[in-house]
Amino acid sequence: MIERIKVGMASCGIAAGADEVKDFLDQKLKDREDIEILEVGCIGHCYAEPLVEVETESGSVFFENVEPTEEYLDKILEIDKESTMSFRDERTGREHLKVTKLAGRIDPVSLQEYIENGGYESLKKVAKMSPDKIVEEVKTSGLRGRGGGGFPTGLKWSFLASKEADKKILICNADEGDPGAFMDRSMMESVPHQVIEGMLIAALATGSNELFIYARAEYPLAVKNMNIAIEQVYDSDINVFDGETIDVTVKEGAGAFVCGEETAMIHSLEGNRGNPRYRPPYPTDEGYKGHPTLINNVETFANVPIIFEEGGEKYAELGTENSKGTKLFALAGDLKYAGLVEVPMGLTIGEVVYDMGGAERGEVKAVQIGGPSGGCIPAKHFDVPIDYDSLESLGAIMGSGGLIVIGSGRCMVETARYFLEFTTKESCGKCTFCRIGTKRMLETLERITSGEGTLEDIDFLEDLGPKVIDASLCGLGQTAPNPVLSTLRYFKDEYLAHVEDKHCPALQCNDLVDIYLDQEICIECGQCIKNCPVDAISDDFVVDNETCTRCNTCIEVCPVDAISRVKRGDTNE
Amino acid sequence: MEVIKSLEKDRSNLIKAIQMVQEEYGYISDKSIENISEYFGIPTVEVEGVLSFYAQFKRTAPGEYKIAVCDGTACHIKGSSRVKNWLVEDLGIDDGETTEDGLFSMETVACLGCCSLAPVVSINGKVYGKLDREKLLKIIDDYRNRGEN
Ligand SMILES: Cc1cc2nc3c(=O)[nH]c(=O)nc-3n(C[C@H](O)[C@H](O)[C@H](O)COP(=O)(O)O)c2cc1C
Ligand code: SF4
Ligand code: SF4
Ligand code: SF4
Ligand code: FES
Ligand code: FES
Numbered sequence: 163m164i165e166r167i168k169v170g171m172a173s174c175g176i177a178a179g180a181d182e183v184k185d186f187l188d189q190k191l192k193d194r195e196d197i198e199i200l201e202v203g204c205i206g207h208c209y210a211e212p213l214v215e216v217e218t219e220s221g222s223v224f225f226e227n228v229e230p231t232e233e234y235l236d237k238i239l240e241i242d243k244e245s246t247m248s249f250r251d252e253r254t255g256r257e258h259l260k261v262t263k264l265a266g267r268i269d270p271v272s273l274q275e276y277i278e279n280g281g282y283e284s285l286k287k288v289a290k291m292s293p294d295k296i297v298e299e300v301k302t303s304g305l306r307g308r309g310g311g312g313f314p315t316g317l318k319w320s321f322l323a324s325k326e327a328d329k330k331i332l333i334c335n336a337d338e339g340d341p342g343a344f345m346d347r348s349m350m351e352s353v354p355h356q357v358i359e360g361m362l363i364a365a366l367a368t369g370s371n372e373l374f375i376y377a378r379a380e381y382p383l384a385v386k387n388m389n390i391a392i393e394q395v396y397d398s399d400i401n402v403f404d405g406e407t408i409d410v411t412v413k414e415g416a417g418a419f420v421c422g423e424e425t426a427m428i429h430s431l432e433g434n435r436g437n438p439r440y441r442p443p444y445p446t447d448e449g450y451k452g453h454p455t456l457i458n459n460v461e462t463f464a465n466v467p468i469i470f471e472e473g474g475e476k477y478a479e480l481g482t483e484n485s486k487g488t489k490l491f492a493l494a495g496d497l498k499y500a501g502l503v504e505v506p507m508g509l510t511i512g513e514v515v516y517d518m519g520g521a522e523r524g525e526v527k528a529v530q531i532g533g534p535s536g537g538c539i540p541a542k543h544f545d546v547p548i549d550y551d552s553l554e555s556l557g558a559i560m561g562s563g564g565l566i567v568i569g570s571g572r573c574m575v576e577t578a579r580y581f582l583e584f585t586t587k588e589s590c591g592k593c594t595f596c597r598i599g600t601k602r603m604l605e606t607l608e609r610i611t612s613g614e615g616t617l618e619d620i621d622f623l624e625d626l627g628p629k630v631i632d633a634s635l636c637g638l639g640q641t642a643p644n645p646v647l648s649t650l651r652y653f654k655d656e657y658l659a660h661v662e663d664k665h666c667p668a669l670q671c672n673d674l675v676d677i678y679l680d681q682e683i684c685i686e687c688g689q690c691i692k693n694c695p696v697d698a699i700s701d702d703f704v705v706d707n708e709t710c711t712r713c714n715t716c717i718e719v720c721p722v723d724a725i726s727r728v729k730r731g732d733t734n735e
Numbered sequence: 736m737e738v739i740k741s742l743e744k745d746r747s748n749l750i751k752a753i754q755m756v757q758e759e760y761g762y763i764s765d766k767s768i769e770n771i772s773e774y775f776g777i778p779t780v781e782v783e784g785v786l787s788f789y790a791q792f793k794r795t796a797p798g799e800y801k802i803a804v805c806d807g808t809a810c811h812i813k814g815s816s817r818v819k820n821w822l823v824e825d826l827g828i829d830d831g832e833t834t835e836d837g838l839f840s841m842e843t844v845a846c847l848g849c850c851s852l853a854p855v856v857s858i859n860g861k862v863y864g865k866l867d868r869e870k871l872l873k874i875i876d877d878y879r880n881r882g883e884n
Contacts, residue, residue, distance in 0.1 A: 432747050495812050
């Protein structure tokens with residue numbers, strides 16, 4: 163007997179077509195009062211979207227890549243065992259669902275469901291504890307900030323707790339700036355109450371009375387769900403302690419990466435340009451409108467209720483010496499099973515990328531971890547455990563959880579150029595080395611990818627990188643050179659090939675590539691000629707590489723793969 | 736300023752106010768800046784200074800269909816520059832521009848949070864993933880025809 167049908171409707175589910183599936187099911191099953199159809203968040207298996215879970219009295223089954231058709235409806239209603247999704251042991255055997263255990267399993271905007279599943283129990287417990295005890299418990303857990311820096315959370319809380327002030331501010335950093343990461347979005351969309359519970363616990367521990375969630379502008383659904391959850395919290399007086407209300411407000415960012423930095427975020431919240439400022443004074447001394455202020459990341463807050471559910475000591479059992487608990491990773495790029503995973507600290511990169519993500523061994527060149535502040539780790543180091551210290555020793559960082567798999571067909575110089583372009587654009591311009599230095603590095607990388615680089619250019623990058631790091635005020639400039647320095651460290655041969663042989667080994671850099679039409683294979687269908695936007699292919703099937711823009715359209719439309727990218731000048735073989 | 740009159744006249748609401756105005760009119764005109772400046776009692780140059788800092792704010796009218804091409808890391812790896820080129824060819828506009836008929840505007844953005852479906856674009860907030868050329872051009876065509884009907 164089917165009790166409930168749950169459709170995964172986080173942003174990525176909707177993008178994959180879950181809203182059409184939901185509408186279709188609503189329409190077809192509108193007379194079935196015995197079946198409840200529910201929108202839920204994300205269980206992290208993005209590759210299988212749209213994803214439908216069918217709850218029966220004997221448990222749940224899942225259907226993947228569901229389409230809004232009668233055929234799928236029948237399968238779902240019959241609970242056709244043949245068609246249900248099987249979860250791969252390679253993933254389920256390694257993941258450890260703690261922080262995300264309710265994500266995608268409950269209605270995100272049902273307070274009742276969150277409570278039925280143990281929600282706000284931790285807050286109740288904490289409300290009976292002294293602030294010192296709460297902070298102590300978080301210290302015991304070993305929790306470190308999940309926003310990138312890895313600062314011990316309990317210690318940070320103790321700084322704010324020790325301040326005497328009428329007003330203390332707590333900010334949830336939901337700016338999720340790493341372009342290629344979506345852990346925080348998913349958590350806010352799927353379990354907004356868990357984030358709020360973590361924040362309220364932090365408020366009790368530190369004596370904060372005004373709470374903000376600074377959310378990224380591109381996350382409308384996350385903002386919506388957080389706001390609904392906050393309203394429910396107000397309606398049920400969950401944020402009232404001894405007659406005092408703790409205010410919680412969502413503030414939307416406006417598209418500036420640097421606002422993820424703490425002091426910039428505070429300026430932005432105050433209604434100013436988001437320029438970072440020199441620290442000290444630290445925000446816990448002087449923050450939002452001068453009040454002592456503490457900033458933690460979404461995932462950090464989402465961990466907090468778990469600590470009080472199981473106790474700090476138990477929490478600390480999972481993980482490695484200096485990295486406790488689990489970490490969420492947003493897996494994307496060149497792999498089969500893209501999605502969100504939660505793994506215990508200490509798992510190796512290889513286990514995550516190959517086993518859980520289904521990337522092909524031998525087909526992967528590197529992973530990019532930590533986004534624009536992070537680095538690339540080459541496949542030969544994939545046996546390294548994921549913890550704060552090990553990743554740093556490789557010239558990368560834990561970062562906030564973006565994990566992009568880079569396949570063997572991608573150019574690492576171009577990847578470095580991409581990140582530099584990003585940071586150059588996002589630099590607030592206050593420090594000379596960050597503003598001009600990143601720009602010079604970008605220009606140098608552009609010279610290399612266009613085949614005009616020299617060996618001196620490579621030396622220049624190696625020399626300027628550390629200087630930018632040293633002379634920058636905030637984390638943006640201090641980490642901007644990392645993607646360049648880490649690719650130089652592990653993929654120098656690719657830089658050299660661009661410079662010395664004018665060759666992009668991945669055949670990605672357009673200026674170093676020609677388009678070659680192999681007339682032996684061509685069946686003269688004319689598709690390429692018809693689709694070329696600049697008429698670069700002649701009637702007798704020769705590509706004019708002077709005119710060609712390397713747009714790849716002909717390669718995509720050719721039915722027999724007669725056209726390919728080759729090293730520049732290699733068109734006459 | 737009708738749209739922002741629910742806001743408390745506190746500087747910390749300035750960005751919210753600009754967002755609300757943009758939500759209403761699609762962009763921020765000189766007139767809007769004056770109105771916002773008056774509402775909060777902040778000089779117009781300062782309002783301009785704040786809004787110019789943030790990529791979200793537009794000073795020119797966008798198209799009826801606002802296309803955001805994701806150039807986050809995952810989409811970049813999966814060929815977002817090609818996606819952009821296909822649009823440049825099809826629409827005849829570049830980053831930040833609007834078609835002459837006012838139907839489409841295009842801008843590149845960093846990550847729409849649907850990286851697992853890379854490459855993606857969004858049109859008026861609706862995200863389309865796993866794009867290839869044919870799929871993208873069909874989506875654009877559908878919007879175009881919608882405009883004509
Ligand atoms: C340029 C820059 C961007 C940042 N972006 C983010 C972000 O998007 N999300 C985040 O949680 N932390 C970000 N951080 C780190 C925060 O400044 C801060 O360390 C963090 O939110 C603290 O929370 P945690 O201790 O819970 O990790 C960024 C830092 C810098 C320098
Ligand atoms: S390092 Fe860059 S982003 Fe940070 S304050 Fe300096 S110029 Fe601005
Ligand atoms: S790559 Fe593009 S421009 Fe060049 S020949 Fe092919 S279709 Fe024409
Ligand atoms: S599309 Fe391919 S097969 Fe057809 S004419 Fe072009 S090269 Fe030949
Ligand atoms: S399934 Fe939710 S992030 Fe993709
Ligand atoms: S990188 Fe494009 S959606 Fe994240």
